[in-house]
Amino acid sequence: MTSRHQRLPARRTLLAGLGGALIAAPAVTALAPHALAGTAADASEAAAALPLTLVNNSGSFANGSVHVYVVGNVDGQQVRLKPDGTLAPVALSDNGPDGFTDYAIALAGSGDTRLSLPHMSGRIYVALGAKLKFKVVTDGAGKPALQYPAGWVASDPNYGVLHDCAEFTYNSAGMFCNTTMVDMFSVPLSIRLTGAKDQTTGTLRDGGRAAAFAAVRQVPEFARLVLDDTRIIAPGHGLDAGLFDKDYFxxxxxxxxxxxxxxxxxxxxxxxxxxxxxxxxxxxxxxxxxxxxxxxxxxxxxxxxxxxxxxxxxxxxxxxxxxxxxxxxxxxxxxxxxxxxxxxxxxxxxLTNHYAKAMHAATQDGKAYGFAFDLSLIHIHSHRSEPAGIPGGPGPACGAGWGVAAW
The missing domain is CATH 3.30.920.50 (Beta-1,3-glucanase, C-terminal domain)
Structure with missing residues (x-):
């Protein structure tokens, strides 16, 4: 392991302290659908945008230490969201002198941060304390493609960064999104989606993060999946890394x-x-x-x-x-x-999947995405509706928000 993957002692101490903190569950603010003005073309394009509110409820990381990335795909092309709400294709020229991009979206200096999300499928990454290192490479078809963080791989440049992600698809049918622990669990994220219904997923119970770490640690076959106070990697990735018994089941x-x-x-x-x-x-x-x-x-x-x-x-x-x-x-x-x-x-x-068990036990409603076909997972979604002021026009699916939840 090279030095850039080492976690600083001061950071480990901070995380340990957070693990014992009891912070009220986040009140994630959501934006309601709103009327749009302008030309018909402008209105049609703008109506597809989903208002997105980012809420930092970590209680330990100021907004300036929280970095957000929205990356994914549109019509087979890999893209990233810019702070102004427009999409840009990823490009090899985006790699800086260190070989990595800087696609981070900064939060507002204080309070909530509001973005606009166009139609796309992808992930919302959140990194605390340091930025993530995304690298643009050329894929097998000769197209620019992103190398995503792999927090379960010790040689990954993001291994030492505290981060996590949520997944979504936003299209003409609506917004479909979930928090995910399929690969790992590190930063608690919650999503609130408002529209025809008000739906929430991913919210941890008070002390849920610490409880999940403790539950996995206490099962001998799973204990090595807990990487300090930074993350718990899923047992499948642990198996590939030599940290989990290949014959467990x-x-x-x-x-x-x-x-x-x-x-x-x-x-x-x-x-x-x-x-x-x-x-x-x-x-x-x-x-x-x-x-x-x-x-x-x-x-x-x-x-x-x-x-x-x-x-x-x-x-x-x-x-x-x-x-x-x-x-x-x-x-x-x-x-x-x-x-x-x-x-x-x-x-x-x-003899069961104690990692998935711990993920479910940590949430307020018992629902989590702990393995690939976790059927008690809740996907929250909303069908699009017509906004006021644009008769017959396509409307925003709903307001949406997510927060860094209580640890």
Missing amino acids: APSIDEVWSTYTGRDLKVTTNAGTFTGRVRGERFSFTGPAEVSFHRPSTRDVLFCDGALAAPNDGTTGPVAAVLGAGFNRSTLTASAVQPTTDPASFYRMS
């Missing part, structure tokens, strides 16, 4: 294979009910379609990939997603009818 996988060699498992999806039984090394299902799965590895379970890969085909994919969720939550042998929908039955076995 093997006993559970063997038990599922043994259980359903002699009985049926029924999986209900939007396509209908599939009936499955293990025959040799394959779990084979009949129903709306015939689908089957090889015996998965621990890595397949954690990433819901490999033998549990879920193509967007309406049949194999949904069954794979239910199986992946059942393995992570240790519910497959407890019930022969899946998916299990009662959260009280999740994570009851000692």
Whole structure:
């Protein structure tokens, strides 16, 4: 590990202090839809913009120490949001003398920060205390592309930066967004979306961050996933980094294979009910379609990939997603009818995904995005509505806000 990846002792001390602080849950301000003026063309373009309010409720980092990045894609092109609300394509020429871009959006000197978000899909990154280092490279198709932060990789230039992100897609159908812990958990983020409904996700209970760190630390097989007071990396990435047992779920996988060699498992999806039984090394299902799965590895379970890969085909994919969720939550042998929908039955076995369990326990509503097909995840969204003053014109989906939540 090079010196640029080292965390300063003073910073670790600060984070430890924050971990014990009890700060009231954030009041995330949201902007209501508003009427627009100007020419028809200007109005149409401006009406697509979503008012976005950024609220810093960290209690320990002043606005000047918080750096925001909105990056993503539009029509196959990688873009970044500028402070004025316009999009700019990423470009190799954006890399500075140090080899990295500076796409940071500064918060207002004090109080809340208001931005305007056009149609795009991407992520909102938040970095505390230091800026993130995004690098523009050339992808396999010869197009400029961003190298995103990978906080679970020790050699990544952002490994020592306290950061996290939320994901979103904003298009003509509305705003679809969530906070995510699929890769790691570090900075608590919450989202409030207002429009036809007022929806919130990601808000931690008081002391939730410290509780999540403590819960993961106390399970020996998961303890090495906790990196000081900076972040907890997801077990799949921990496995790849040599920090997690590659055979952790093997006993559970063997038990599922043994259980359903002699009985049926029924999986209900939007396509209908599939009936499955293990025959040799394959779990084979009949129903709306015939689908089957090889015996998965621990890595397949954690990433819901490999033998549990879920193509967007309406049949194999949904069954794979239910199986992946059942393995992570240790519910497959407890019930022969899946998916299990009662959260009280999740994570009851000692051999379970304790990382995802801790993420759910830390939130106020028990909902979190702890693995790839975490079915108790809440995606908050709102359909677009017509604003006053522009009859027949497209309107903003809603007001939206997110905050750095209480630690």
